[in-house]
Amino acid sequence: MHDLQLIRDNPADFDKCLLKRNLPPVSLQIITLDKEKRLLLTELQEFQNNRNLLSKQIGKIKSSGSSEQADLLINNVNKLKDNILSHDLIIKEITKKLNDILYSLPNNPFDEVPIGSDENDNIEIEGKRFGDLKKQDFVVQQHFEIKGFEEFIDFETASKLSGSRFVLLKGPIARLERALGQFMLDTHIEEHGYTEVSVPLIVNNNVMFGTAQLP
Numbered sequence: 001m002h003d004l005q006l007i008r009d010n011p012a013d014f015d016k017c018l019l020k021r022n023l024p025p026v027s028l029q030i031i032t033l034d035k036e037k038r039l040l041l042t043e044l045q046e047f048q049n050n051r052n053l054l055s056k057q058i059g060k061i062k063s064s065g066s067s068e069q070a071d072l073l074i075n076n077v078n079k080l081k082d083n084i085l086s087h088d089l090i091i092k093e094i095t096k097k098l099n100d101i102l103y104s105l106p107n108n109p110f111d112e113v114p115i116g117s118d119e120n121d122n123i124e125i126e127g128k129r130f131g132d133l134k135k136q137d138f139v140v141q142q143h144f145e146i147k148g149f150e151e152f153i154d155f156e157t158a159s160k161l162s163g164s165r166f167v168l169l170k171g172p173i174a175r176l177e178r179a180l181g182q183f184m185l186d187t188h189i190e191e192h193g194y195t196e197v198s199v200p201l202i203v204n205n206n207v208m209f210g211t212a213q214l215p
Contacts, residue, residue: 001099001102001103001209002014002102002105002108004030004034004102007027007030007031007034011027011028011031017109018105019115020109020114021106022117023105023106029101030098030101033094033097033098034098036094037091037095037098040087040090040094043083043087044084044087044088044091047080047083047084047087050080051077051084054073054080055077057073058073058074058077061073103209103214112125144167149173151170151171152169152170152173152174153169153170153173154168154169154170
């Protein structure tokens with residue numbers, strides 16, 4: 001989730017990042033909700049402090065035999081409890097609104113990412129091309145166009161399962177993908193100090209949000 005402090009400090013930069021992803025600006029809405037929440041939290045803390053202070057006074061006054069003054073303080077404490085309850089509910093509502101916005105936003109792109117409508121507006125990063133493109137004496141094909149591959153690559157089923165730009169692999173191609181993943185893991189473990197961890201398959205909501213698997 002995005003850092004609220006960074007949004008407060010650089011709202012224009014944050015909205016510019018959203019513009020690069022063709023999204024409307026939301027920094028003003030976020031900052032407004034955040035200010036409202038922080039103000040309510042301050043008031044809530046004051047109510048809680050006053051309640052605790054009065055509660056201590058009630059005990060002392062009761063022990064001295066002044067029941068009328070104690071009843072007055074009890075009435076004030078009950079009003080503070082009502083304020084605490086109402087503030088707590090409002091804070092939860094604002095927090096949900098704020099989190100719903102923040103959770104729905106993508107990560108910020110790098111500064112050098114250009115503003116564009118689609119991939120045609122992308123700019124090649126200098127120095128990131130490895131090797132030279134070789135001229136071939138045959139028609140270069142996409143991997144899914146190679147003869148024999150169509151039996152093991154299923155775009156139609158994948159689009160029904162997950163939407164466009166996904167593919168379902170079968171048979172030896174699926175095995176090849178699994179082998180490449182295993183090779184990558186083995187390489188990182190044996191040569192780069194990676195520690196492999198097997199985690200539980202079922203986790204709580206906070207873990208899913210923290211690893212960006214939700215929403």
